[in-house]
Amino acid sequence: MPGGNDLIAPERRRVLFLQGPLSPLFRQIGNRIREAGHDVFRINLCAGDWLHWHGPECTSFRGPPADWPGFIGRFLADNRITDLVLHGDQRLYHRLAINCAKQQDIQIAVTELGYLRPGWMTLERNGLSTLSHFPDDPVHVRRIADKVGDVDFSPMFPGSFYLQTVPDVIYNLANVILKPLYPHYQRHTIYHPIPEYLRGAVRLLGEKRRNGEVNAALAGLVENATPFFVLPLQLEGDFQLRRHSPYGSFADVINLVLGSFAQAAPVAAHLVLKSHPLDVGYESWPEVVGKAVARYGLEGRVHFFDGGNLGALFKHASGMVTLNSTAGLEALQAGVPVKTLVPAHYDIAGLTSRAPLESFWTAPEKPDPELLEAFLRAIAGTIQVRGSIHNRDGVPVAAENIARRILDRSLNEPDAFVDPPPRLERARALGVPL
Template identity: 20%
Template sequence: MANYLFLRGNRNKHFFSDVASELEEKGHTCYQLKFELGELLIPSKIKTFFVPRHITKATYPISDSELLNMKIYNITYKREMKHTDVSRKELTTYKRYMHYIDRFIEEYEIDTICMFNGYHWIDQVATYLAREKGLKTIFFEQGYFRPYTLTCDPEGINNDASLPRDKAFYQDVQVNKQRFDHHLSSPENDELRHVEGEDLTQVAFVKLVSMLGSVMRIHPNFYAHISWYEAVKYFLFKQAFKRKAVDQDPLPKEYLFIPFQVARDTQILYNSSIKSMEALVDLVYRHVQTVNEKHNRNIHLVFKEHPEDMPRNSYKKLKKRYEDDPNVLFFQKQNVNELIKKSLGVITINSTVGIEALAEFKPVITLGEAFYNIDGVVHHCSDLETLDGKIEAALYEPLNKTLITKFLYYLRFHYQLEGNLISRNARTAQNVAAHLDQVRSDLAYLRSEQNESSWSHTCKI
């Protein structure tokens, strides 16, 4: 039996507690560490510790430079978005929490650490400790076939995922056509067909209490990118956006669809050389012009803003710069699936929209690092100055539908788990716990057969 440690959690604060409860019914032991005052509003079914109560002046022996070299979102955000650096006081806070987590791991004989996303500083220092001690890690995130799947990976999310990148691997995948046709974008489990949406008011209230906790110095401010002003602005925008009408501009006859991404997201900060949506628009516009002139075409560009980014970036100057060009359209609220279906193809940095486009058998060009940068599946543009050539290839070369189908099948039915990470439901917790339990059983069997297959390989089969 295993000893699991659950750190933090996503916006569905019940998720880790529910999964842990299911694991304990299977005989495992689970612990949960909570770090924010707002988390105490959510009852837990397992043994839980509120870490700020236990923090002392003792620090883990790690250098500042080692911390600064980690993929810690707070550090990267301050450096790249705020153009400031992290203070020595903040780094000392990291070391103090790291010391507590290290001692906790030893005292409770933890062998598996579960985290959400993985780029928060709590997650990064815990991952460091796990690697030092030879422990297993599990990273959770929303899935690629939303809202019915979630990611559960031993190595990380997005470009850090354990998914194979070898074309030959996917060529050997066997596809159940009926399963692919009926359940690629719908759940096989009926209990997940009518999951409730996110309660944004509850999420906002929990976050408000946590922000009060940092003001009262009960715990540090865990998020560099959230101020009181930004939090209120975000909440009001999300409420208003629900009532916003769909954009009515007609779609062009021929266009490429380019989805915006959250400018301060980890996908941009860690997996892209394009650091702003303005740079994305300018790049694509320049190269599509080249293609239009070369082939005497009139391909338009349709851009859609990301709803999570709109409260923070208006892009008014960008839109004004292109307002007199009839070949460029900007949407805020529009059906993404319709934009994909009617397009000639999709150009994305590394968005999940790329997966949605592949599911519609549309050519996809990626400009950043992505786990689906697989030869024959997408056209990956590693040298941005060759984008016009990639656009030509996407427009004029036939799609490898067989390989795309095999890739999507493996991603959906072998790699992803059925479940909804945003809304609370029992089936999600049961599916995750059953998967983790099965992986551990498979690993134990392989070891008994003296087959030293890695946890990474076992977890994704």
């Protein structure tokens, strides 16, 4: 827990932070590392970055993206950087910085929201998702779990709606209003924030009604004992879709899954498509789904749920198909068979189906409970840390734990770093552009 600083590393470290989550997390990590006697640097790319962290240790990059590789390469070398810390590995500025850091043998720490949320953060060495170095061999996973030992999974740091939304609005509005200060900044989101927020506010007004409609539709399926599978939608701007999959839009995923379902699923089976809770309605998914239903002759067997929660579906679902959403891990924890279309971090033989999608509809395999328990302990002890950016008490805890892992060079430890990334070859074979 935060308190006296005992973060001691044998050699002096020079740690550079790029963009972090929309939270004081990175600044607090930097403070702990500085208090331990090391040097801290920060590069701000936009006004929102500056709002979260500004001071003498900060430098602003205001040039066009084409100048970034040369700038970051020189910055790393001139300042003798030993560690690079960033949130998400596929933002334009981040993936170029990672390439430069690897060439200079710099430790790379990548953060993301926790796989075991709420109350956890992800911290991996070099990359995430299909670029994760966490092993995908069941024997190796069990070996790590044995080394990790017992883990306290008790719920901590429940999320705050305020901390999930208000920092996001402030950050993005600052980038709009103060754009002249960083005129060339290229945001990593695909929609302009102001119309996105307006759409989100309008959708929020109809949330109660949509949830009621979904609950009634689910009750009908359950009452009629209708077997159904679930496909959770992912956001068009999600890097899991944009960079870690071969698909240009989630509409491609919908057509692929519905085509397979029409060809191979039992006639009695139904398919439920569940909207993402942060979707603001740009894509008109009901229309996309309706056209696919007509194309494949699936009238009456496909349902679009624009609300509700996945947990209620898991209690009755025959299985779940996902691109590579973290929701797949939640399904596995509920004992639901899962088929991923792209290798996710939990896509391990014995947990998820390795059979073709056409076979999954008729023979969905439940996850091995013992392997799942080992996997959860393994990731909790190696690539997850306690803490949360969506809880005021959770931020300092996350900062302390992440700073400690960075300084003692225990990223992906014990024994959870495999090189090359074990999912990458399978992903590339599917057409993932990495």
